[in-house]
Amino acid sequence: MARSLRIGQDPAQGGGWNVLALAEAQIQQQQYESACATLDTLPAGFLSDVAVAAKKRALAEQVFHRIWGNLGPHVAAYGIARTQDQLRAAMRLYTPRFTSAVRSRPVRRVALVGNEDLYQCKLYRVDQKAEQLRAAGLEVTR
Known part of the structure; x- marks a missing residue:
């Protein structure tokens, strides 16, 4: 040592x-x-x-x-x-401790970006995530 x-x-x-x-x-x-x-x-x-x-x-x-x-x-x-x-x-x-960023107000809207040319990407990355976010009470736009 x-x-x-x-x-x-x-x-x-x-x-x-x-x-x-x-x-x-x-x-x-x-x-x-x-x-x-x-x-x-x-x-x-x-x-x-x-x-x-x-x-x-x-x-x-x-x-x-x-x-x-x-x-x-x-x-x-x-x-x-x-x-x-x-x-x-x-x-x-x-594992480093997780700390989230301090926000001045809660997140109300989320924009998802994905490739709609690939069906799998659209279905599993965009559509399902949009459903999850809506279920959590957030507004989702595409």
Whole structure:
């Protein structure tokens, strides 16, 4: 490890690198649940540091691939439900949080653009989407 772990030090110290170092050590010891729990304690303010955010994603991805790459024996050791929970935890940490754009008013109209020369495109991409949007109470124009 490029950075040393200081046991007992507040995770808020070190710009988040202590948390990442601990999680990395837990991954090396195949303590995947602990590693995910440790990564989850990383204060959100530290994720504005691009290097910290990238390292967190890389470690979460590493947990996922280590479990997935050894799936049969892992399921035999931990069971299906626990393995699924571990994979879910890793994916939740790896996947960026979704934030929607702030709108000044609700969306009331939607325009769909599609190729009407291809029947499949018109039917599955345009007509069905228009039905779904109308059912949701939106006005749809073509």
